[in-house]
Amino acid sequence: MTTVAPARSGTVYFREVCESTAGALAGLSCHRSLEDVAAMYEAPDRKGLGDSAFPCFPLAKELKMAPQEIASQLAGRMERPRSVTDVRAIGGYLNVWYKPEIVAAEVLPIIAAQGQRYGSAEEGRGRTICMDYSHPNIAKPFGVGHLRSTVIGHSLKRILEKLGYSTIGINHLGDWGTQFGKLIVAFREWGDEGKLAAEPIAHLYDLYVRFHADAESDPGLEERARREFKKLEDGDRDNRLLWQRFRDLSLSEFERVYRRLGVTFDSDAGEAFYNERLSPLIDRLVQSGVARSGEDGALIIPIGGEGEAPLLLRKADGATLYATRDLAAAEYRYDTYHFDRCLYIVGSAQALHFQQLFAALKAMGHDWAERMVHVEFGWVKFADTMMSTRRGNIIFLDDVLAEAVERTKRIIADKNPALEDADAVAEAVGVGAVVFWQLSVKRQKDVNFDWDDALAFDGRTGPYLQYTHARLSSLLAKWGKPISMDRVAWGHLNSEEERKLVLRLGDWPRAIQVAGRQYEPQVLAAALLDTAQLYNTFYQKVRILDGEAEAAPARILLSDCVRQVLAEGLCLLGLQAPHQM
Ligand code: ARG
Numbered sequence: 001m002t003t004v005a006p007a008r009s010g011t012v013y014f015r016e017v018c019e020s021t022a023g024a025l026a027g028l029s030c031h032r033s034l035e036d037v038a039a040m041y042e043a044p045d046r047k048g049l050g051d052s053a054f055p056c057f058p059l060a061k062e063l064k065m066a067p068q069e070i071a072s073q074l075a076g077r078m079e080r081p082r083s084v085t086d087v088r089a090i091g092g093y094l095n096v097w098y099k100p101e102i103v104a105a106e107v108l109p110i111i112a113a114q115g116q117r118y119g120s121a122e123e124g125r126g127r128t129i130c131m132d133y134s135h136p137n138i139a140k141p142f143g144v145g146h147l148r149s150t151v152i153g154h155s156l157k158r159i160l161e162k163l164g165y166s167t168i169g170i171n172h173l174g175d176w177g178t179q180f181g182k183l184i185v186a187f188r189e190w191g192d193e194g195k196l197a198a199e200p201i202a203h204l205y206d207l208y209v210r211f212h213a214d215a216e217s218d219p220g221l222e223e224r225a226r227r228e229f230k231k232l233e234d235g236d237r238d239n240r241l242l243w244q245r246f247r248d249l250s251l252s253e254f255e256r257v258y259r260r261l262g263v264t265f266d267s268d269a270g271e272a273f274y275n276e277r278l279s280p281l282i283d284r285l286v287q288s289g290v291a292r293s294g295e296d297g298a299l300i301i302p303i304g305g306e307g308e309a310p311l312l313l314r315k316a317d318g319a320t321l322y323a324t325r326d327l328a329a330a331e332y333r334y335d336t337y338h339f340d341r342c343l344y345i346v347g348s349a350q351a352l353h354f355q356q357l358f359a360a361l362k363a364m365g366h367d368w369a370e371r372m373v374h375v376e377f378g379w380v381k382f383a384d385t386m387m388s389t390r391r392g393n394i395i396f397l398d399d400v401l402a403e404a405v406e407r408t409k410r411i412i413a414d415k416n417p418a419l420e421d422a423d424a425v426a427e428a429v430g431v432g433a434v435v436f437w438q439l440s441v442k443r444q445k446d447v448n449f450d451w452d453d454a455l456a457f458d459g460r461t462g463p464y465l466q467y468t469h470a471r472l473s474s475l476l477a478k479w480g481k482p483i484s485m486d487r488v489a490w491g492h493l494n495s496e497e498e499r500k501l502v503l504r505l506g507d508w509p510r511a512i513q514v515a516g517r518q519y520e521p522q523v524l525a526a527a528l529l530d531t532a533q534l535y536n537t538f539y540q541k542v543r544i545l546d547g548e549a550e551a552a553p554a555r556i557l558l559s560d561c562v563r564q565v566l567a568e569g570l571c572l573l574g575l576q577a578p579h580q581m
Contacts, residue, residue, distance in 0.1 A: 011110065011506050013103055014038070014052075016081035017096055021054055024077040028070070030063055035123065039517055043507050045530075050088065050095030051503050057092055067092030100499040101490040104558075107506040109485055111561040116568045119509040124165030127340040130333050131157055131167055134263070135346075137174030138250045138270075139183055139204040142257055142397045144380040145347050148447065151438045152377060153345040154263045154574045155521040162572060163516045168337050172329065173270025175247050178319070179208070181229025184242055185221060186211040200249035202396075233275075247272075257397055260431055262574060274328040278320050281328050282313060290364050303359035311356040326357050327364075334368055341371045343519065348376040348444070375519045377443040383450035405430035407455055408463070412581065415457070425578050429463050430455075432575035436462025439573050440525040460529050462575050465566060468532040471539070472563040473579040476556070478545060483557050492551035493558060497538035501558060504531050508565050512572070521573055528569040535562050 018037045025032055032040075037054075044053040056070035063070055071089030078087055078094070083106075086097040111118045133153020136146040157167045186207035187196075195203040215221040232239040251268070258264070282299065285291035294300040297316035313324050333342055344354055354374035361369035382395060408430035412422055419425060437454040440461075441447045457463045493502060508527065515523040544555045567577040 011103075011107055011509065013081065013083035013098065013106055014041075014506065014510065017041075017052065017084065020079040020081060021074065021094070023079065024074045025059075027077045028063060028073060030059060035513075038510055039514055041510065043504075043511075043527075044093070044095070049090060049093070050086075051098050052096045052507075054094040054096070055092065056094065098503065100493060100502055103506050104493050104498075104502045104554075105490045107502060108488075108557050108561050111505060111564055112483070112485075112557065115564055116571070118564065118568065119162065119512045121163045121509065121513065123513070124160060124163045127164075128166045128168060128337050129160055130170060130337055130339040130342040131160075131345065132170045132172045132343065133157075133345040134258075134265070135172040135174065135270075136250075136254055139179070139201065139208065139246050140174075140250075141201055141205055141394055142254055143394060144382075144397065144400070144449075147397050147400075147434075148377055148380055148438050149345045149347070150258075150261065150263055151435045151574055152375070152443060152521060153343075154261065155439060155524075155572060156343070156345070156375070156516075156519055158572045158574065159512060159516050159521065159524070162512055165340075168267065168333075168339070169265040170333070171265040171268040171270070173247075173251070173268060173272075175270040176272040176275065176325065177322070178225070178229050180232055180243055180246070181225035181227070182211045182221075183208060183246060184228040184232065184239055185225045187242065196249065200246075201253050204246060204250070257401070260401060260427070261435065262576075269329075269332075271322070271325045271329075274325045274332065277328040277332065278324055281331070282320075282324070285313065285364065288364075301360045301363055303356060303363055309352070309356065311360045323353065323357060323360075326353075327360060330357070330361055330372065331366075334366070339368075339371065341373060343373050343375050345375045345377070345519075348378060350374075351376060373519070375443070378441075378446040380438070380447045380449060383448065400434060401431055403451075404434050404455065407451060408433070411455065411457065416581065419580060421580075425581050428576040428578050429466055429581060432462040432466060432570075435574050436465070436525065439521045440529070442522045443520060462570075462573075465528055465532050465570060466575065466577060467581060468535060469563060469566045469570065469577045470579060470581045472535070472559055472566070475544065476560055476563065479552075479556050483553050483560070485557075487553045488557055489550055489554055492548075492554045495538070495542065497534050497541065498555075498558065501531065501534045501538060501562065504534060505561055505565055508569075524569055524572055528566060528573075531562060531565060531569075535559075 015034070018034050018041070022032055022034055022037045025037070040058070041052050041054050044050060054074070056067040056074070059070055060067050065073070068089065068091065071092055071094045074094045075087050075089045080087065083098050083102040084096055085099050088095050114120075131153055134146060134150040136142045153169065157169050160167050183204060187204075190207060190210060192203065211221065211225070228239060232243055282291065285301065286299070291299050291301050291313055294310065294312075298312060299314040300310040300312055302310045311323050312321055313327075314320055330342065333339060346354070351374065354372075358369055358372045358374075361372065405426050408426040409422065412419055412426055412429075433454045437449060438447055453459060454461060455463060457467050493499070504527070511523055511527040515521055542555065544559065545552065547555075570577045
């Protein structure tokens, strides 16, 4: 992997702390870049632990010292920049305390000047990241697993772009495979043009289900399906046209969902796109000896050690597989985009597939194989109350979004009946609630989805963040004049909440960096929830507009900065930030 260029962004006070930490580390003969140091720092959430904490555990092995000993050595050696009031070693962490006036006087003007650009960085300049996300299957409902991939991928795309990377969003549609033989047979047998036009995916899905039910008693169906798929692969015109129609109709339904989510792609080259590349690829792999025949006439790429499953390249009957198309896709992406990294945002259920894929690319001699990353995530589980949105055995995303918006409309009608544009706001908030819920859980964990939890205006939810943002917008509209920096008295930001809020805002660029490094939007979700919570406590305790007049400009400035960070954070997660709700 290439090294990361120095970041020019971020705040001076934190950079100084990273510099002196790196200096103290160097004194122990441990050399780390500023970016590595910055990424290691944490924002501790326990009382008494300082404003930033540097964990020493990861260095214990290299330095052959106990973490607590490293922390004390660092505390002893570290220079104190002027923003720092105290440095202490506690439980294996180096803890740093800041002087709030200095931090506020630096951070707030930066946010006021940079607005939504605050937190942007240069580390990705000149580097391209391919991102494979969403990738639903043609003629099948857009399920919740695909939703989670879609929202994680979309958010990571915005985060990585914020860090300066160029991104290529790829919708690797599941648009090829033996199921299309089944669909062709089923459609000719039982298809209905009217239903296909009205609700294409629901109709195609019904046909698919019916095919499987009927095939139990009529084995001839499977054989017919195989023949039709073979014809499709050989380029039969009628089958090809039918397949194209299924694909177009499905994609236009998916696009409706993407529009609601604000999701876009740079390419929708799906599995079928690679068809022509498969036989040259296979020939090359056979000639170079990378692929060989398995016991049963199949063609495989042996990988790893003893007992590890080989990658199946071609079945004995000549059919290629999902993995074959992924190999071709990886080569195509590298040749086309020269990516610095290629991310696959796919559920953990496919972990083995990606291990095999990456190992096979390595066996093929591609030194870029180590740039591939499986960004995996857990399952989405629905509470019982969700089952009303179920059709047959699955939950359609369309129905989930519709219900979320309906419920939000009822909440708004109750809380704020006079709201203008209530329908547009309900759309932004209802859809936002579903999106945020997926991102507020660390991606490797399962998500449990329930209406009341996800929609609560006062919970750890998207609507809560949007509501806080709207409340701030109306406060600032009431103030209604620009803030001149020389009238801001920094010393007034002295309550515990103000101090913490300022530090939270100062920590925002680091949070974005960490989210990008870990491919983890949840880092931002947690930072925003914390910010909103601190702000709401502050708002309840402190009289902002009609309190002490000299304190007002500082408090309004702080409020405006919180609003900017919330707005930008919501955008990075893929949510809208309405000004009223
Ligand atoms: N369409 C696949 C599925 O629904 C996911 C595709 C993931 N991307 C990839 N390049 N394999 O399971």
